[in-house]
Amino acid sequence: MAGKPVRPVNAIDQTRRMLSLVTYLRERPGARVEDVARAFGITEDELVSDLDVLPMCGTSFRGGDLLDIDTDGERIWWHNPAALGADAAEPLRLAADEATALLVAARAVATLPGLRESDRQALLRATAKVETSAGEAAGASSRLSVTFESEGGVFADVDRAISERRRLRIRYYSPARDEVTEREIDPIRLVSVGHTYVEAWCRRSEARRTFRLDRVAEIRILDEPSAPPEVELRDLSEGLVQPAAEDPEVVVEVGPGGRWVAEYYPHDSADELPDGGLRITLRTPDPASLRRLALRLGRDGRIVSPSALADSARQAAREALAAYDGMEAAGTRGGAGTVTGSGARPGAGAVDGQHDRQERAL
Numbered sequence: 347m348a349g350k351p352v353r354p355v356n357a358i359d360q361t362r363r364m365l366s367l368v369t370y371l372r373e374r375p376g377a378r379v380e381d382v383a384r385a386f387g388i389t390e391d392e393l394v395s396d397l398d399v400l401p402m403c404g405t406s407f408r409g410g411d412l413l414d415i416d417t418d419g420e421r422i423w424w425h426n427p428a429a430l431g432a433d434a435a436e437p438l439r440l441a442a443d444e445a446t447a448l449l450v451a452a453r454a455v456a457t458l459p460g461l462r463e464s465d466r467q468a469l470l471r472a473t474a475k476v477e478t479s480a481g482e483a484a485g486a487s488s489r490l491s492v493t494f495e496s497e498g499g500v501f502a503d504v505d506r507a508i509s510e511r512r513r514l515r516i517r518y519y520s521p522a523r524d525e526v527t528e529r530e531i532d533p534i535r536l537v538s539v540g541h542t543y544v545e546a547w548c549r550r551s552e553a554r555r556t557f558r559l560d561r562v563a564e565i566r567i568l569d570e571p572s573a574p575p576e577v578e579l580r581d582l583s584e585g586l587v588q589p590a591a592e593d594p595e596v597v598v599e600v601g602p603g604g605r606w607v608a609e610y611y612p613h614d615s616a617d618e619l620p621d622g623g624l625r626i627t628l629r630t631p632d633p634a635s636l637r638r639l640a641l642r643l644g645r646d647g648r649i650v651s652p653s654a655l656a657d658s659a660r661q662a663a664r665e666a667l668a669a670y671d672g673m674e675a676a677g678t679r680g681g682a683g684t685v686t687g688s689g690a691r692p693g694a695g696a697v698d699g700q701h702d703r704q705e706r707a708l
Contacts, residue, residue: 363388364396364403368413376421397422445480449473462509500559501536503567504544508533511572514546517564518557526563531555532574547574593629596636596655600624600647607639607647625650637662 363386370385371377383393397417404412414425452473456466507514514533519526531546534554541558548555554577595614600607601623608616613628630636633655640649640659649656 360396364400367396368400368403371415371422371424372427375427376423378421379417379419382422442480445476449476449480452476462506500562500565501542503565504533504536504559507567507572508535510567513549513568513570513572515566515568516557516562519561519563530568530570531557532572534574534577535579545579547577593631594633594652595627595629596633596652597650598626598628598636598639598647599650600626600643601645604643604646607643611639623647634658641666 367382367386370382374382379390379393383390386393394417397415400413400415402412416423416425452469456469456473504514506512513530515528515530517526517528527550529548529550531544531548533544533546535545537543537545537556541560543556543558545554545556547553554574598607599619601621605624608624608626611626611628613626615627617625619625633652636649636655637659640647641662649659
């Protein structure tokens with residue numbers, strides 16, 4: 347068997363790989379272990395670890411519905427591939443919470459301004475069918491409603507501009523620069539990766555850019571035709587942010603409380619440290635944007651290299667602490683008490699920081 351994995355394994359990567367592995371093995375009875383590992387870019391040990399989990403998966407926990415997959419160390423055998431066949435699977439039924447979520451979302455989308463009437467009618471017909479199928483489970487959905495605010499209107503205008511091949515003028519907030527800029531863009535497509543974005547050709551930058559809809563302060567559809575140059579659409583199945591090999595390298599060390607960084611940020615390597623932390627090597631087109639990550643981590647991490655970025659992060663931390671000291675002093679004079687900060691936490695902030703790096707050069 348091969349040695350330890352050369353890359354850190356996380357639950358998201360493993361789940362995605364195992365879903366692909368099921369299809370791959372079904373089409374290749376008796377596949378060789380080394381060939382499958384090579385095809386998926388993993389070690390044989392990683393592959394065998396996946397194969398140990400797959401027999402616990404299936405359409406139900408009844409014996410015949412679980413995947414019967416094993417290996418003799420050289421080849422992989424799937425003894426009941428029909429367990430996932432169309433004839434074996436029972437019709438899917440929506441649970442009450444699933445039916446409620448689907449119906450509420452469908453009705454909300456149908457109210458979006460600017461939605462093409464043909465699309466609205468198709469959505470309403472589909473909603474009616476789901477209501478009929480869900481029966482009593484659909485009752486709760488009638489007592490709930492969702493109202494879209496600014497992003498809904500922006501979405502409708504972008505969707506219309508794409509359909510009519512027209513240019514857009516937007517005022518856009520860039521958190522990396524903390525400024526609002528005005529620009530004309532030729533929209534290419536709408537994408538949803540955590541948030542909703544429009545991928546477009548920016549006339550100001552003369553390059554392809556990605557704009558998050560909830561950061562669009564104003565939008566107007568222009569009479570000028572949209573004419574973006576021919577560009578190859580990127581595969582976003584691995585996420586919106588996909589660092590390039592030529593991007594600058596940054597090394598970050600995190601303690602046990604900062605291990606979440608390896609889950610949220612694409613990286614080249616994550617080596618274990620004696621204290622239970624990680625030494626993470628990653629690439630980013632805009633290293634300066636990682637200052638915010640350093641501040642968010644607080645005592646749970648630090649930037650190691652490049653040295654100029656590490657110095658910049660330290661200076662930003664000093665300025666932040668000085669601002670808190672000033673607020674504390676002012677509070678003491680006025681009798682208002684002190685202001686305290688809280689430590690870093692994983693979650694949407696980390697993902698947003700990752701997405702912000704996509705908006706370089708805006």
